[in-house]
Amino acid sequence: MFSETHFVVGATFLSGLILLVIYHLRRLRLYKKASKFCGPPTLPFVGNAFQFFGNTEDIFNKCIELSRVYPSPYRFWLGPQLLIFLSGPEEVKTVLRSEKAIEKSKLYDFFQPWLGKGLFTAPEKIWRVHRKLIGPTFNLKILESFVAVFAAQSNVMVKKMEAELNGAEFPVFDYVSKCTLDIICETTMGVSMRAQIKNECSYVEAAEKTFAIVYQRMFKVWLHPSAIFNRTQLGTEQNKHINTMHNFTNNVIQRKKKSLLNKTAVSGEDNEGDSPFQRKAYLDFLMELTHDKMKLSDSELREEVETMMLAGNDTVANVISTVMLMLALHPDVQKKAYLELREIYGSSDPDERNVTHDDLERMEYLEFVIKESLRVIPIAPLIARTLSDELDIGEYTLPKGCVVVIDILTMHRNEDTWPDPLKFDPDRFLPEEVTKRHAYSYIPFSAGPRNCIGLRFAMMEMKTVLATILRRYIIKKDIFVPLADIKLKMDGLMKPVEPIMLRIEERW
Numbered sequence: 001m002f003s004e005t006h007f008v009v010g011a012t013f014l015s016g017l018i019l020l021v022i023y024h025l026r027r028l029r030l031y032k033k034a035s036k037f038c039g040p041p042t043l044p045f046v047g048n049a050f051q052f053f054g055n056t057e058d059i060f061n062k063c064i065e066l067s068r069v070y071p072s073p074y075r076f077w078l079g080p081q082l083l084i085f086l087s088g089p090e091e092v093k094t095v096l097r098s099e100k101a102i103e104k105s106k107l108y109d110f111f112q113p114w115l116g117k118g119l120f121t122a123p124e125k126i127w128r129v130h131r132k133l134i135g136p137t138f139n140l141k142i143l144e145s146f147v148a149v150f151a152a153q154s155n156v157m158v159k160k161m162e163a164e165l166n167g168a169e170f171p172v173f174d175y176v177s178k179c180t181l182d183i184i185c186e187t188t189m190g191v192s193m194r195a196q197i198k199n200e201c202s203y204v205e206a207a208e209k210t211f212a213i214v215y216q217r218m219f220k221v222w223l224h225p226s227a228i229f230n231r232t233q234l235g236t237e238q239n240k241h242i243n244t245m246h247n248f249t250n251n252v253i254q255r256k257k258k259s260l261l262n263k264t265a266v267s268g269e270d271n272e273g274d275s276p277f278q279r280k281a282y283l284d285f286l287m288e289l290t291h292d293k294m295k296l297s298d299s300e301l302r303e304e305v306e307t308m309m310l311a312g313n314d315t316v317a318n319v320i321s322t323v324m325l326m327l328a329l330h331p332d333v334q335k336k337a338y339l340e341l342r343e344i345y346g347s348s349d350p351d352e353r354n355v356t357h358d359d360l361e362r363m364e365y366l367e368f369v370i371k372e373s374l375r376v377i378p379i380a381p382l383i384a385r386t387l388s389d390e391l392d393i394g395e396y397t398l399p400k401g402c403v404v405v406i407d408i409l410t411m412h413r414n415e416d417t418w419p420d421p422l423k424f425d426p427d428r429f430l431p432e433e434v435t436k437r438h439a440y441s442y443i444p445f446s447a448g449p450r451n452c453i454g455l456r457f458a459m460m461e462m463k464t465v466l467a468t469i470l471r472r473y474i475i476k477k478d479i480f481v482p483l484a485d486i487k488l489k490m491d492g493l494m495k496p497v498e499p500i501m502l503r504i505e506e507r508w
């Protein structure tokens with residue numbers, strides 16, 4: 001005899017089964033379209049998600065292996081989500097320029113408790129308004145005004161590095177990241193964190209920890225539902241760090257807002273630093289826009305500022321450290337870059353004058369070196385967009401709702417485009433070489449309407465910091481490591497597994 005409980009359990013099971021069948025029937029069209037693409041064998045429900053178990057080095061190696069085995073475009077199921085990996089420049093161009101590929105993938109949503117709907121994570125509708133509003137604040141005139149900050153903080157860094165002079169190899173990232181943090185705080189908020197002087201900073205600690213938690217969550221599917229995540233220790237920890245950052249930024253915004261209304265200069269102490277706001281920062285420009293046209297609310301301002309703090313710090317610090325490694329491994333390249341600087345400055349004395357904007361324009365070879373470093377180790381090796389509609393990419397049609405993953409790393413190491421791809425050769429960026437290649441074969445800052453808004457900012461900052469180092473020090477590595485032997489991981493950003501250890505000697 002069936003009891004009432006049996007009946008309830010049976011009915012629940014049956015309804016679940018029916019819902020599952022309906023769900024799968026609805027997705028039949030998607031499965032059919034996905035079957036046109038090659039890709040690894042899948043398991044029911046999890047798809048290919050099991051391939052991404054392991055640590056961040058394993059994830060990196062898995063991505064490399066998949067792109068070796070499967071030609072572009074290939075498919076990958078992350079649970080119910082269809083991912084299509086692309087690395088053909090023409091296909092990538094079609095996607096990145098398409099109005100149907102503006103929306104980011106859902107994985108970016110895990111940044112939202114922190115960055116809200118700032119540019120990096122913003123849904124398409126908000127992104128369109130904000131990008132138009134914010135774009136002009138990255139104009140050349142404003143960027144030029146930041147070069148003095150880049151130079152001043154670079155000088156502080158090289159002075160701090162004196163402690164390592166003629167000593168053993170040391171982790172360069174520790175110095176570089178504090179310098180880039182001081183730069184981004186001063187240019188974004190107009191606040192001096194003095195991370196280089198104090199050697200610690202609660203904001204950066206909170207940012208680093210939050211980034212690591214967000215990244216862990218992306219790969220642990222059981223932590224995806226907020227209802228579960230918020231009840232875990234990780235969730236509690238994340239909230240604590242986010243509050244630290246929000247409080248700091250809100251405080252700066254309120255003080256700036258008051259001064260804007262009173263039309264007085266803001267001066268005085270802030271939470272972390274003590275420099276008066278002497279120069280206009282990115283936040284001032286945003287607030288002026290807001291003040292005149294009432295476009296951004298306080299929380300939107302906070303989200304945009306914290307987005308810049310995230311997108312503009314760790315990225316640049318890692319790239320500068322990688323370029324230093326490449327210079328140490330290739331002394332001939334380093335010498336050429338230094339000689340260019342000697343010619344620009346007409347003197348070997350690094351204290352004679354600071355780097356200026358005009359100098360940056362002339363650092364052509366140093367720019368090639370940075371570009372080549374970003375080719376072999378692109379800091380953002382994969383970027384993902386969700387398609388709002390079907391999109392033809394020549395032979396294939398990408399289904400609506402799928403996530404297109406642009407495999408920048410594979411593009412940058414493609415043998416057909418880059419002969420001997422693991423050879424470090426800055427001359428690949430000579431103008432006559434560039435014209436031979438497809439414009440979308442090299443996209444470290446992404447491309448199209450949703451590309452990196454900080455591209456020019458980053459280039460100017462990296463050149464200033466590197467030129468300041470190179471004018472003063474010779475960078476050395478005790479043992480030569482070929483590029484192919486540098487182990488890499490995907491830790492949010494792509495970087496070497498081992499910390500970059502280098503030695504410095506006085507140049508003059």
Ligand code: HEM
Nearest residue numbers: 119120311312315316319380383444445446452453454458
């Ligand atoms: C070497 C340094 C940098 C690299 C390689 C880099 C690379 C990238 C890439 C690949 C994207 C596209 C991400 C995606 O579509 O998922 C991006 C977006 C972005 N970057 Fe950068 N970036 C760098 C530095 C900066 C700096 C210095 C800033 C700000 C000061 C910045 C601000 C942003 C913002 C706000 C976005 C989102 C843009 C949007 O969605 O409209 N980046 N960056």
